[in-house]
Amino acid sequence: MxxxxxxxxxxxxxxxxxxxxxxxxxxxxxxxxDVYDLDAMSDLPREFRSRLAEEAFIGIPEVExxxxxxxxxxxxxxxxxxxxRIQSVLMPDRDRLTLCLSPQxxxxxxxxxxxxxxxxxxxxxxxxxxxxxxxxxRGALGPETRVTHLVFMGMGExxxxxxxxxxxxxxxxxxxxxxxxPRRITVSTVGLVSAIQKLAREDLKVNLAIxxxxxxNAVRGKLMPVNRGWPLESLLAACRQFPLPVRRRxxxxxxxxxxxxxxxxxxxxxxxxxxxxxxKVNLIPFNDWQDxxxxxxxxxxxxxxxxxxxxHGIIATIRWSKGEDIGAACGQLKEPRRTEAVSA
Ligand code: SF4
Numbered sequence: 001m002x003x004x005x006x007x008x009x010x011x012x013x014x015x016x017x018x019x020x021x022x023x024x025x026x027x028x029x030x031x032x033x034d035v036y037d038l039d040a041m042s043d044l045p046r047e048f049r050s051r052l053a054e055e056a057f058i059g060i061p062e063v064e065x066x067x068x069x070x071x072x073x074x075x076x077x078x079x080x081x082x083x084x085r086i087q088s089v090l091m092p093d094r095d096r097l098t099l100c101l102s103p104q105x106x107x108x109x110x111x112x113x114x115x116x117x118x119x120x121x122x123x124x125x126x127x128x129x130x131x132x133x134x135x136x137x138r139g140a141l142g143p144e145t146r147v148t149h150l151v152f153m154g155m156g157e158x159x160x161x162x163x164x165x166x167x168x169x170x171x172x173x174x175x176x177x178x179x180x181x182p183r184r185i186t187v188s189t190v191g192l193v194s195a196i197q198k199l200a201r202e203d204l205k206v207n208l209a210i211x212x213x214x215x216x217n218a219v220r221g222k223l224m225p226v227n228r229g230w231p232l233e234s235l236l237a238a239c240r241q242f243p244l245p246v247r248r249r250x251x252x253x254x255x256x257x258x259x260x261x262x263x264x265x266x267x268x269x270x271x272x273x274x275x276x277x278x279x280k281v282n283l284i285p286f287n288d289w290q291d292x293x294x295x296x297x298x299x300x301x302x303x304x305x306x307x308x309x310x311x312h313g314i315i316a317t318i319r320w321s322k323g324e325d326i327g328a329a330c331g332q333l334k335e336p337r338r339t340e341a342v343s344a
Contacts, residue, residue: 001052001057001128002030002058002132002171003127003128003167003168003171005170005171005174006023006027006174006176006177007023007025008023008082009024009026009030010023010024012055012056013048014025017051018048018051022044022045022048024176025041026052026058027176027177029041030058030172031177031178031179034135034138036060036135038058059081059128059129059132060132060139061078061079061080061129061132061136062078063076063077063136063137063139064077064078064085066140067211072091073089073090073091073092074090075087075088075089076089076090076133076140077335078133079166080105084105084122086105086155087102087155087335088100088101088136088154089154090137090141093168096149097145097148097149098148098150098151098292099150099151100152101130101133101145101151102133102154102155102156103126103152103154103158103160103164103165103168104125104160104161104208105121105122105123105125105155105156106119106121106122106155107120107155107156107157108120108121108160109157109190109224109226110225111190111211111223111224111225111226112224113213113286114294115238115292115334116156116334118157118334121156121215124156124160124161125156125161126164129164130164131171131172131178134172134178134272135209136152150172150180150185150186151182151186151188151209152165152186153186153188156173157189157190157192158184158187158188159187159189159195159196159199160194160195162195162199164199166204167213169185169202169204170204170246172185173185173204173206174335183205183207183245183292185206186209187207187209188210188251189210190223190224190226191211191212191224191226191230191235192226192230192335193238196208196239197241200241200243202237207248208239208242208251209240209250209252209253210235210250210292211258212235212273213253213254213261214227214260214266214269215232215269215273216232217231217232219260223257223260223261232273234267236274239277244278248278249278249280250277250278250279250280252279252280252282253279253284254281254282254283254284255286256284256285256286256301256302256305257286257296257297259295259298260294264304264305265303266305266307267308267309268312271309271312271313271314273295276290279314279315280314280316281309281314281316281317283302283306283309283316283317283319284318284319285297285318289297303318306318309322
């Protein structure tokens with residue numbers, strides 16, 4: 001039921017023989033009060049609740065483990081109904097509490113610097129499972145703590161699971177569902193051009209982040225196989241056409257890899273590539289993992305890269321990733337696929 005909009009819950013109620021307004025009441029329990037136990041929905045008639053229990057299913061991922069990091073972030077390992085595991089990461093930052101959501105189990109895009117990419121794709125999540133991550137984390141946090149921002153930057157590629165991602169985005173932003181402002185939601189993509197073009201027509205007004213990570217097709221093609229299908233020229237053309245709401249910028253993620261993409265020439269090329277786009281660049285010093293084959297550049301090189309961007313009028317921040325000590329930083333998310341894999 002978590003994947004149904006308030007309107008669809010009304011239709012479901014009607015189909016089960018109740019008045020439509022029962023669907024609205026159901027939406028309040030599910031999306032506003034975080035109550036998923038039908039027996040606790042005290043204003044719904046008993047008979048309707050029994051019909052719901054027979055016909056519908058509220059699937060909240062089970063919180064299997066919460067690992068706190070020294071920097072305040074927390075990694076939630078969530079188990080889905082079929083035993084698959086995903087991770088959602090909660091990241092506090094001043095007055096913000098951001099939840100990083102996973103749209104897929106594993107990932108099929110095989111970016112060379114990303115541990116998740118070594119898993120391969122297991123399956124797409126349903127919209128209910130994507131939304132269920134927020135529900136599970138809210139349940140664990142309790143009513144006093146509010147998740148203020150959502151980012152699709154966990155395991156997998158949201159635009160490769162397009163329909164479920166868009167349905168989840170509509171639920172997150174629907175005033176009678178979770179009611180988040182689209183300004184507080186960011187979808188991060190590896191650069192699937194046709195899906196970016198489709199998203200542009202959805203009128204969702206959420207933020208878009210592009211995983212760029214290189215300034216030439218030769219380097220990007222080695223780091224990100226997706227570049228062979230959607231090279232930089234077509235990706236940046238789609239970015240230029242993407243309807244950005246006023247006073248908003250598109251984010252470009254750029255993981256800094258020592259000796260690969262961190263030269264002053266790269267920084268200058270990046271300024272040229274982003275010309276004409278209201279852009280900001282998030283520099284992410286590489287988060288190491290065993291046998292990755294990459295290294296984080298030394299701090300002076302990272303700072304010099306940022307300085308060159310700033311000199312050329314590009315807003316550039318360095319994201320010293322959160323959760324690095326618990327394997328929850330960008331590109332570090334990996335889980336054994338099923339319960340059996342852990343106990344073996
Ligand atoms: S960076 Fe994103 S798209 Fe690339 S392999 Fe990792 S999870 Fe997949």
